[in-house]
Amino acid sequence: MNALKNEDIRQVVRERYRRAAGAEDDAEDCGCAPSCCGGETGNTVKTEEIRQAVREHYGRAATEEAGGCGCSPSCCGGETVAAADEKSLALGYTAEELSAAPEGANLGLGCGNPTAIASLKPGEVVLDLGSGGGFDCFLAARAVGESGRVIGVDMTSEMVAKARRNALKGGYANVEFRLGEIEHLPVADNSVDVIISNCVINLSPEKAQVFREAFRALKKGGRLAVSDVVATAPLSEEIRQDLALHAGCIAGASEIEELQQMIEAAGFTGVRIAPKDESRSFIRDWVPGQRIENYIVSAIIEAVKP
Ligand SMILES: C[S@@+](CC[C@H](N)C(=O)[O-])C[C@H]1O[C@@H](n2cnc3c(N)ncnc32)[C@H](O)[C@@H]1O
Numbered sequence: 654m655n656a657l658k659n660e661d662i663r664q665v666v667r668e669r670y671r672r673a674a675g676a677e678d679d680a681e682d683c684g685c686a687p688s689c690c691g692g693e694t695g696n697t698v699k700t701e702e703i704r705q706a707v708r709e710h711y712g713r714a715a716t717e718e719a720g721g722c723g724c725s726p727s728c729c730g731g732e733t734v735a736a737a738d739e740k741s742l743a744l745g746y747t748a749e750e751l752s753a754a755p756e757g758a759n760l761g762l763g764c765g766n767p768t769a770i771a772s773l774k775p776g777e778v779v780l781d782l783g784s785g786g787g788f789d790c791f792l793a794a795r796a797v798g799e800s801g802r803v804i805g806v807d808m809t810s811e812m813v814a815k816a817r818r819n820a821l822k823g824g825y826a827n828v829e830f831r832l833g834e835i836e837h838l839p840v841a842d843n844s845v846d847v848i849i850s851n852c853v854i855n856l857s858p859e860k861a862q863v864f865r866e867a868f869r870a871l872k873k874g875g876r877l878a879v880s881d882v883v884a885t886a887p888l889s890e891e892i893r894q895d896l897a898l899h900a901g902c903i904a905g906a907s908e909i910e911e912l913q914q915m916i917e918a919a920g921f922t923g924v925r926i927a928p929k930d931e932s933r934s935f936i937r938d939w940v941p942g943q944r945i946e947n948y949i950v951s952a953i954i955e956a957v958k959p
Pocket of ligand 1: 707708711712760761762763764769781783784785786787788806807808809812833835836850851852853856857902954
């Protein structure tokens with residue numbers, strides 16, 4: 654009860670300072686360094702613009718009754734828990750998994766089931782990049798048991814608040830949620846056994862940095878077990894520049910070869926990217942009538958820190 658109250662207070666304070674930060678954004682300055690003007694500023698604005706669009710999109714998803722605003726640019730129909738669960742069965746979750754997590758944790762925002770590929774063992778430390786309402790964290794928590802630990806990181810304050818409420822509701826003592834960006838992970842070096850993530854890395858405007866951070870956070874021998882969308886054909890520049898399609902897990906999808914190079918450049922070995930053709934059946938519904946499934950599929954992405 655007390656903890657719920659604390660979370661309410663945190664949320665009010667966060668909202669207050671979020672607005673203040675928004676006002677300051679207008680006063681962006683490039684300073685006096687000769688290397689700073691032109692291109693770099695433009696790039697920073699674009700990166701921030703994408704982050705802001707993504708944050709707003711998922712802020713709405715967190716505050717809708719049961720999500721409904723996820724991996725699809727057309728957003729916020731107010732989806733029911735049953736609809737989110739039905740979607741998740743198609744993504745590879747079992748009915749038992751759906752009933753195991755606290756109600757409201759599954760927002761139907763993923764594009765696969767990373768815990769199904771992570772081979773989690775009791776005692777392991779798991780980090781979930783872009784944890785949303787906490788669904789995958791709660792499933793991971795069961796797998797690693799009381800001797801293990803799960804950390805969810807999300808940059809949308811509404812999501813973190815929702816996930817923390819869900820953890821309290823479900824009485825999860827071995828799960829915590831941290832507000833932060835996956836490009837700047839709020840975790841120590843060499844401290845994590847497994848990194849999971851579900852349909853999030855595509856949303857990052859700085860994916861190479863995400864993989865460098867994942868590498869830093871993992872222990873030697875630690876592994877990546879990620880579910881995400883990949884592009885199987887080049888996306889047009891018009892699509893790439895569309896912020897709504899970016900927030901809807903489409904415009905930011907990397908091509909497989911490019912993704913492989915980024916992961917290897919971060920230092921990982923044993924990189925495996927396996928596209929799932931069957932995912933086209935649900936990706937089709939993200940933008941009905943646009944044949945987006947001819948360009949994007951869900952994939953399993955695995956790698957090891959040697
Ligand atoms: C498509 S939803 C997936 C949520 C969750 N993984 C699931 O499967 O239900 C994407 C989530 O990632 C978060 N996110 C997007 N970009 C992020 C970033 N750069 N850093 C941290 N979180 C991010 C969003 O706030 C949102 O909660």
